[in-house]
Amino acid sequence: MASQSSVSPAENPYLYSLLESCRPFLRGEFESIDKDLPTLISVLRSVGAGECWHKHGSFLDHLIDIYKILKIWKAPSSVCLCGLFHSAYSNSYVNLSIFDPSTGRQTVRGHVGEDAERLIHLFCIVPRQQLIHDDLLFKYTDSDLVEHLEFSKASLKNAKEKGVFNGDEEWRRKLRLILPEDGLKVKHIKTGEDVLISRRLVAVFLLMTIADFSDQLFSFQDLLFDNSNGRLEWTGNNSGITLWPGDGKPGLWMNSASRMGAIYSLIVREEEILIEQRKKNGQNGGIVEGRDEEIELVIPPVFDYCTSVLDAEEQKEARELYWEGVCQGFKRGLDFAEEKLLMSIEKNRFVGEPHVVLGQIYLSKGKFEEAEKEAEKGLRLILEWGSPWDKRMSWEGWVAWTRVLLMKAKEKSWPTHSWGILNLGLVR
Numbered sequence: 001m002a003s004q005s006s007v008s009p010a011e012n013p014y015l016y017s018l019l020e021s022c023r024p025f026l027r028g029e030f031e032s033i034d035k036d037l038p039t040l041i042s043v044l045r046s047v048g049a050g051e052c053w054h055k056h057g058s059f060l061d062h063l064i065d066i067y068k069i070l071k072i073w074k075a076p077s078s079v080c081l082c083g084l085f086h087s088a089y090s091n092s093y094v095n096l097s098i099f100d101p102s103t104g105r106q107t108v109r110g111h112v113g114e115d116a117e118r119l120i121h122l123f124c125i126v127p128r129q130q131l132i133h134d135d136l137l138f139k140y141t142d143s144d145l146v147e148h149l150e151f152s153k154a155s156l157k158n159a160k161e162k163g164v165f166n167g168d169e170e171w172r173r174k175l176r177l178i179l180p181e182d183g184l185k186v187k188h189i190k191t192g193e194d195v196l197i198s199r200r201l202v203a204v205f206l207l208m209t210i211a212d213f214s215d216q217l218f219s220f221q222d223l224l225f226d227n228s229n230g231r232l233e234w235t236g237n238n239s240g241i242t243l244w245p246g247d248g249k250p251g252l253w254m255n256s257a258s259r260m261g262a263i264y265s266l267i268v269r270e271e272e273i274l275i276e277q278r279k280k281n282g283q284n285g286g287i288v289e290g291r292d293e294e295i296e297l298v299i300p301p302v303f304d305y306c307t308s309v310l311d312a313e314e315q316k317e318a319r320e321l322y323w324e325g326v327c328q329g330f331k332r333g334l335d336f337a338e339e340k341l342l343m344s345i346e347k348n349r350f351v352g353e354p355h356v357v358l359g360q361i362y363l364s365k366g367k368f369e370e371a372e373k374e375a376e377k378g379l380r381l382i383l384e385w386g387s388p389w390d391k392r393m394s395w396e397g398w399v400a401w402t403r404v405l406l407m408k409a410k411e412k413s414w415p416t417h418s419w420g421i422l423n424l425g426l427v428r
Contacts, residue, residue, distance in 0.1 A: 036111075040081075040111055045060055056218060066084065069211040069387055072386040075207065077116070079116075082116055086124075122195070122201060128205065151169060155172070156272055156273055159273045175266055204295060210261060222249075229312060250322070254310050255312040265307060318344045321347065338358065352402070353382070353398065355378030363414040369409075375405040379403065382399055
């Protein structure tokens with residue numbers, strides 16, 4: 001029997017297209033993504049980025065990963081390059097100044113261009129913890145965000161289809177209150193000077209922070225900051241008793257990231273409404289100086305394209321159910337693991353790994369159609385994130401394993417001996 005391809009363009013065009021966009025990263029073909037990318041990575045390596053510790057690996061790995069995630073999300077080139085150099089001058093979170101901000105800006109500008117370097121510099125000098133959390137996230141409850149997402153969807157539809165604009169709607173008034181149309185003044189983290197950040201740049205920094213958190217956070221930080229409620233408020237201090245890397249569990253960062261995505265969507269929608277209103281008023285929707293409107297605000301596919309908020313408690317329950325299933329399945333049997341994984345997916349449908357493990361269980365049981373469906377769901381989610389939720393294995397490892405499962409499900413075969421499992425690996 002001829003081996004089948006793991007992903008067919010005819011059967012699943014979206015998944016095939018997504019895999020194709022990720023393939024250069026999976027193969028390390030950086031020059032096909034951007035002809036300058038290999039050189040930029042060499043520059044980062046030459047200044048020691050590969051020697052710096054960073055959460056679950058090296059700083060260089062993290063920088064490349066953020067570039068990859070933003071590229072998969074189809075962010076503009078300047079934003080992706082900002083991701084590649086995003087803490088190069090240090091920032092409010094980490095001490096990683098691989099370029100001196102007083103003398104290195106010209107060097108960085110020469111490598112990435114003026115637009116990207118400006119973003120990199122601003123990203124490094126804003127008080128990001130205050131900006132993202134205190135000034136934005138903590139101003140909304142989860143229910144506020146869910147409600148405002150619904151209202152904003154209707155408002156945008158009315159603006160585009162009917163030419164109806166109502167600036168007095170509650171969701172727009174609140175957004176303008178915490179993030180005015182002309183931007184927000186924050187304090188430079190080192191000099192204390194006022195720095196004006198446009199609304200669109202705030203949105204870009206939200207997008208980058210979602211990518212940043214998804215790549216680096218796991219249970220180590222939850223223990224370090226006592227994130228026991230799953231809302232990532234950074235208020236605890238267990239520095240004296242938290243040992244790196246801990247148990248390697250997935251982190252409880254997804255409620256916070258989903259909230260960032262919701263606020264990002266609110267910003268994007270009101271920006272679109274403002275442009276539609278300018279068109280109606282005969283201004284042709286032209287770019288307004290000082291608002292960074294030349295930067296496209298793309299919507300990443302995660303959290304239903306940033307339209308859903310994951311409940312903090314359900315996030316916690318889903319994580320524990322997943323962990324129990326994958327860690328206790330060997331002792332308590334596949335039926336036990338299957339039950340826990342199904343419950344985990346019901347609580348948190350935004351991550352791929354529970355689907356992947358469930359797919360392997362179905363293969364072991366000879367339930368090939370069910371295995372194929374779960375492997376496809378898992379692969380889609382893992383590719384869309386561009387980073388693993390379960391960081392015990394790399395993103396590339398999870399993608400490769402899931403493709404093996406998908407291929408075997410289509411072939412309707414699965415090894416019945418341990419040597420057969422070890423012999424797996426070829427992916428088509």
